[in-house]
Amino acid sequence: MIWNRIKVLRAKRNWTQADLADRVGISRQATISIEKYKYTPSLELAFRIAETFGVSINDVFEHREVSSDD
Numbered sequence: 001m002i003w004n005r006i007k008v009l010r011a012k013r014n015w016t017q018a019d020l021a022d023r024v025g026i027s028r029q030a031t032i033s034i035e036k037y038k039y040t041p042s043l044e045l046a047f048r049i050a051e052t053f054g055v056s057i058n059d060v061f062e063h064r065e066v067s068s069d070d
Contacts, residue, residue: 004062005059006020009053009055024048025048
């Protein structure tokens with residue numbers, strides 16, 4: 001699973017989901033889906049999101065193995 005820190009990074013900047021969506025060029029619904037792990041962004045979109053925050057892609061996204069206990 002690809003985990004993300006989008007909600008945390010938005011909060012630090014006082015951005016709404018709509019603010020981020022407008023800056024990245026996606027819909028607010030797409031932002032919601034990514035934050036809630038219902039949609040995994042493409043690599044290109046992941047880089048755009050990281051660039052929008054001005055951070056490394058590794059500061060936004062992380063691959064984590066999901067155990068059978070989760």
